[in-house]
Amino acid sequence: MDASLLVIIVVVTALVFDFTNGFHDTANSMATSIATGALRPRTAVAFSAVLNLVGALLSVEVAKTISGGLVDDARITPAIVFGGLIGAIMWNLVTWYVGLPSSSSHALFGGLIGATWIAAGADAVHFAKVVDKIVAPAIAAPLVAGIVAMLATYLTYRLTKRARKSVTDKGFKAGQIASAALMSLAHGTNDAQKTMGIITLTLITAGTLAPGAEPPLWVILSAAIAIALGTYLGGWRITKTLGTGLTTIEAPQGFAAQTSAATVIMASSHLGFALSTTHVASGGIMGSGLGRQRDGVRWGVAGRMAAAWGLTLPAAGLVGALAGWIASLGTWGVVVVAVVGMGVSLAIWLLSRREPVRPEHVVDEIAAQAETHKVAL
Amino acid sequence: MKIDWLALGAVFAVSLAVVLGLVLLFSGGLRALSAREAAQERQASTALPTAAAAACLLACVTVVLFGIYLIVAG
Numbered sequence: 001m002d003a004s005l006l007v008i009i010v011v012v013t014a015l016v017f018d019f020t021n022g023f024h025d026t027a028n029s030m031a032t033s034i035a036t037g038a039l040r041p042r043t044a045v046a047f048s049a050v051l052n053l054v055g056a057l058l059s060v061e062v063a064k065t066i067s068g069g070l071v072d073d074a075r076i077t078p079a080i081v082f083g084g085l086i087g088a089i090m091w092n093l094v095t096w097y098v099g100l101p102s103s104s105s106h107a108l109f110g111g112l113i114g115a116t117w118i119a120a121g122a123d124a125v126h127f128a129k130v131v132d133k134i135v136a137p138a139i140a141a142p143l144v145a146g147i148v149a150m151l152a153t154y155l156t157y158r159l160t161k162r163a164r165k166s167v168t169d170k171g172f173k174a175g176q177i178a179s180a181a182l183m184s185l186a187h188g189t190n191d192a193q194k195t196m197g198i199i200t201l202t203l204i205t206a207g208t209l210a211p212g213a214e215p216p217l218w219v220i221l222s223a224a225i226a227i228a229l230g231t232y233l234g235g236w237r238i239t240k241t242l243g244t245g246l247t248t249i250e251a252p253q254g255f256a257a258q259t260s261a262a263t264v265i266m267a268s269s270h271l272g273f274a275l276s277t278t279h280v281a282s283g284g285i286m287g288s289g290l291g292r293q294r295d296g297v298r299w300g301v302a303g304r305m306a307a308a309w310g311l312t313l314p315a316a317g318l319v320g321a322l323a324g325w326i327a328s329l330g331t332w333g334v335v336v337v338a339v340v341g342m343g344v345s346l347a348i349w350l351l352s353r354r355e356p357v358r359p360e361h362v363v364d365e366i367a368a369q370a371e372t373h374k375v376a377l
Numbered sequence: 378m379k380i381d382w383l384a385l386g387a388v389f390a391v392s393l394a395v396v397l398g399l400v401l402l403f404s405g406g407l408r409a410l411s412a413r414e415a416a417q418e419r420q421a422s423t424a425l426p427t428a429a430a431a432a433c434l435l436a437c438v439t440v441v442l443f444g445i446y447l448i449v450a451g
Contacts, residue, residue, distance in 0.1 A: 059448050128379060136380045137388075144389045151393070152400045159404035164411040171407045182441065189448065255403075260396050263444075267388045267395075270448050 006078045006334065010202045013085050015226045018195035020092065021104045022052060022230025025191065025277060029183035029258070038173040038251065039180070048184040049232035055188020056224030061272040062190055063215050065133050066197025070109070071116040072124040073204045073211050079334055081202045083327035084108075084115035086341040087320030091312070093348045102312050103276035108194055109134055110316030115324020117317070137273035138309075141264055142283030149260035149284040153291030156252045172251035179255050182262035187277050188227065189269040195223040197274075250292070257281075257288035279309060395444065399437055406433035 030044040039047070067073075088104070088111035095102035109130075116124050160168050196215040203209040209216070215223075261277075261284035268275050286302060323341075326333045409430035416423045 058445070132380055136385060140385050141388070144385075144392060148389075148392050148396050152396050155397060155400050156404055159401070160407050162411075163404075163407045164414055167407055167410045167414060171403075171410065175403055178441075185445070256396075256400065259399055260392065263392045263395050264388060266444065266448060267391050271384050271388065273384075273388070 004206070006082065007202055007206045007208070009334075009338070010078050010082045010085065011199050013082065013089070014195050014198045014202070015222060017085060017089055017104075017108070018192060018223050018226040019230035020089070021191050021195070022049075022227040023233060024092075024104060025187060025231070029180050029187055029281075033176050033180040033254070038176045044180070045232055047181065049228040051181055051184035052188040052192065052231045053224045053228035055185040056192030056227055057188075057220060058185070059189050059269055060193065060196065060215055060220065062193035062269050062274045063196035063200060065272040065274050066194060067200035067204060067215065068212050069126055069129050070133070071112065071126065071201075072120070073201060075120045075124040076116050076205050077328065078202050078206050079327040080115045080119045080324045081112065081198065081205060082334060083119070083324030083337055084111035084113075084320040085198065086327075086337050087111035087114060087323040088316050089341065090323070090344055091316040091319050093345055097348050097352060103278050103309060105191065105194055105274060105276045106138065106309070106312040107316040108198070109274070110313040111320030111323070112198070113313075114317030114320035115327075118321040118325045119328040133272060134274055137268055137275045138279065141268055141273070141275045142279045145261045145264040145280045145283040146287030146290075148264065149257045149287030150291040152256035152260050153253055153288040156256050157292060160252065168252070172255055175255040176251050176258070179258035179262060182266075183258045183281070184231075186262040186265035186269070188224065190265050190275060190277055192223045192227040193269070194274060195226065196220055199223070253288045253292055256291065257284040260284045260287065276309075395440065399440055402433045402437045402440070406430050406437065409433060
């Protein structure tokens with residue numbers, strides 16, 4: 001197949017992935033603000049879209065982590081990247097449909113690593129870098145966000161106990177809007193970067209860019225716009241579901257949890273750690289549950305969530321490996337992967353339209369965590 | 378296999394300091410606003426609590442903007 005045509009296909013696929021990421025993750029940053037009535041749904045979603053766009057333009061550290069050194073760019077081809085990407089999208093769509101908590105970021109890394117491993121050999125994957133920039137932050141960041149949110153929540157409740165209710169009601173709503181804004185910004189600094197990294201990597205493997213190059217401006221802009229559009233359109237689903245009062249987090253708690261998660265994500269983005277914003281947000285919410293009440297987290301739910309998180313990277317790796325192997329066999333392989341990919345996407349889209357939006361489609365693990373707070377009350 | 382513990386530690390330390398600082402300032406601001414309401418009801422001067430609230434909340438905004446500046450400046 002013509003190399004430049006393949007590059008165009010990969011770029012478009014990566015942007016679609018970015019779009020679904022925004023679509024999927026609006027809930028993380030805006031769910032609590034909508035649920036506590038701090039923001040009207042439509043305003044919240046538009047606001048979040050704009051901030052995602054700005055966040056995506058702020059930093060390219062995470063993009064550089066992905067394009068520069070996770071895998072040996074001299075030994076892989078755009079076809080392998082394509083296979084990895086399709087693997088990630090498949091895994092994402094299936095887990096989204098069945099309501100399994102998953103991370104689009106880890107699906108992407110898993111797909112890329114799996115495809116490279118099978119198609120170019122295990123030593124084409126730089127495992128040391130994978131551990132340093134992905135696995136270690138994946139474990140550490142949610143814990144850090146949890147601990148910080150726990151202390152922040154405790155301190156917030158403690159310090160404002162004697163403040164007037166009229167003031168705290170209004171104050172925490174405003175604080176929540178501000179912290180939700182930070183969360184959207186943080187989402188852009190980490191999640192949009194992953195698409196930029198993938199596109200840059202493809203351009204490097206196709207020889208269009210030199211190895212180690214930074215993402216070009218058009219890549220940064222198109223990834224930023226794709227995630228912002230996804231965020232805006234994804235909001236419509238949330239508007240429908242949140243009307244029923246899914247999230248039961250109190251405003252001060254939401255404020256503390258979101259501020260903690262956003263700070264951890266932005267500090268990590270700055271150092272080029274590619275993390276799952278969903279994991280960090282959940283860590284923050286769990287921590288704030290503990291900070292409010294010592295038995296504020298249901299450990300069974302938390303354990304199952306952690307298990308599902310651990311599964312994402314290897315599972316998406318397997319799917320990515322299969323897709324990458326087929327795609328690297330030649331033009332017909334790429335066509336087969338593309339057709340299967342589109343078929344599965346179409347099937348899931350049709351299935352999801354046939355039944356009403358379920359909570360687990362929209363706020364997956366956040367919803368699971370919110371339930372525990374209802375119990376803790 | 379080398380894990381950059383220093384960088385992970387830095388994320389932890391910076392996040393803890395920034396978030397607790399923001400919580401302190403924000404809660405301080407709310408306390409000052411409460412005092413302002415109380416002063417209004419007693420028909421006493423609201424100058425001091427107003428100034429304290431403004432200082433706390435402005436400091437919050439400054440911390441956030443400085444953080445974003447650090448990221449953009451690279």
